[in-house]
Amino acid sequence: MKKLADAxxxxxxxxxxxxxxxxxxxxxxxxxxGLAILADGMGGxxxxxxxxxxxxxxxxxxxxxxxxxxxxxxxxxxxxxxxHQRLLAEISAVNTAIFQAAESQPRYAGMGTTLVVACFYDNxxxxxxxxxxxxxxxxxxxxxxxxxxxxxxxEQLDSGMISAEEARYSLNKNxxxxxxxxxxxVETEIHDYDVQLDDIFLLCSDGLSDMLxxxxxxxxxQTLGDNLALAAEHLVQMANDxxxxxxxxxxxxxxxxxxxxxxxxxxxxxxxxx
Numbered sequence: 150m151k152k153l154a155d156a157x158x159x160x161x162x163x164x165x166x167x168x169x170x171x172x173x174x175x176x177x178x179x180x181x182x183g184l185a186i187l188a189d190g191m192g193g194x195x196x197x198x199x200x201x202x203x204x205x206x207x208x209x210x211x212x213x214x215x216x217x218x219x220x221x222x223x224x225x226x227x228x229x230x231x232x233h234q235r236l237l238a239e240i241s242a243v244n245t246a247i248f249q250a251a252e253s254q255p256r257y258a259g260m261g262t263t264l265v266v267a268c269f270y271d272n273x274x275x276x277x278x279x280x281x282x283x284x285x286x287x288x289x290x291x292x293x294x295x296x297x298x299x300x301x302x303x304e305q306l307d308s309g310m311i312s313a314e315e316a317r318y319s320l321n322k323n324x325x326x327x328x329x330x331x332x333x334x335v336e337t338e339i340h341d342y343d344v345q346l347d348d349i350f351l352l353c354s355d356g357l358s359d360m361l362x363x364x365x366x367x368x369x370x371q372t373l374g375d376n377l378a379l380a381a382e383h384l385v386q387m388a389n390d391x392x393x394x395x396x397x398x399x400x401x402x403x404x405x406x407x408x409x410x411x412x413x414x415x416x417x418x419x420x421x422x423x
Contacts (some may be wrong), residue, residue: 154181157269158407163382166356167393173197174354174398175189175205175262182216183269183408184209185400189354191261191328192251200247200262200330207243208266215239227339229275232268236277240264240329240337247330261331263312265296265352267402269344271410276340280325281360285366286342287349287374292367295342299327349374350402353384356395360388370401377401 157165159178165171175198188204190197210236215235251257263280282300297303301324305311314410329335357366361384369387373380380401388397 153183153269153408155409156180156404157183158209158377158403158405159185159383159400161398161400162378162379162385162399164385164389164393164396167389167395169396172396173194173201174356174396175201176352176398176400177209178400178402179209179213180402182209182213184212184216185267185269185350185352187265187282187336187352187354187398187400187404188329189263189280189356189396189398190260191262191325193258195255196251196257196260197262199250199257199279200260202416203247203250204243204262204264204329208239210267211239211242229273229345232270232275233339236266236268236275236339237337238268239275240277240279241335244329244335245333249335251330259331261328263325264329267350267352267400269310269402269408272344272408274342274344274350275339276342277337277339279327279329279335281323281355281358283351285351285353285363285368285370287351287367288345288347290371292370294363295340296326296338296415298327299338317362323355344404346404346406348404349377350404352400354396354398356393356397357384357388357399360391360393360394360397374403377403 157180159180161176161178175188177186186205188201190201251260263282265278265282268275278296281300285294285298385397
């Protein structure tokens with residue numbers, strides 16, 4: 150088994166774009182923790198920046214403690230159910246922190262943030278998300294969106310009110326139906342995925358996905374996938390070339406090796422019996 154830091158490669162890029170006065174996106178990626186976090190803040194002056202910054206900073210710090218705690222590297226503690234519980238608990242705690250800050254400080258009133266978190270462990274990935282920040286996967290030449298936007302536009306698409314072509318030009322693109330810190334309680338969506346060698350995962354804010362269609366994003370990731378830093382920079386540049394109307398953030402993750410956790414003979418036997 151490789152260590153996570155050896156098995157995963159992660160890069161980040163974030164840019165204010167060409168229109169916004171400040172960057173209210175926040176990103177965090179640490180291959181050693183197997184953790185990637187992207188948040189796109191919203192709210193009044195600087196409040197979105199505060200919300201997204203709180204989300205990434207608090208989640209990263211809490212997960213660092215969690216992953217370092219004994220015996221976090223054994224098979225029992227690395228089960229999907231355990232990771233789900235931890236993700237839900239940590240995201241709920243951060244939601245409360247942001248909501249209370251917004252309630253207690255007038256300058257932060259109404260602030261919130263989208264969130265997409267990818268946690269890599271035991272040759273799998275758990276993804277938690279809220280809002281319209283996305284996670285895509287490139288596998289064997291096939292590029293697909295794994296998350297589904299929590300947005301008014303997505304609800305209109307699902308109900309058949311508008312077509313995919315009409316959605317590209319909709320004025321409702323930025324109306325999210327779930328966000329972190331806006332309400333006292335939060336409903337986080339979580340899914341698990343297997344990972345394979347050479348998978349590439351892309352986390353992005355809508356500053357990228359609104360400026361580029363999936364075909365353009367896929368081509369850039371596939372063409373430049375051997376150099377993740379260059380691919381990330383190129384995606385940001387393409388979004389700016391197309392107008393850069395919002396902050397643009399990307400995280401790219403490439404699976405370079407196996408990272409299963411150690412299992413004793415009894416755990417291997419139980420796994421075979423399932």
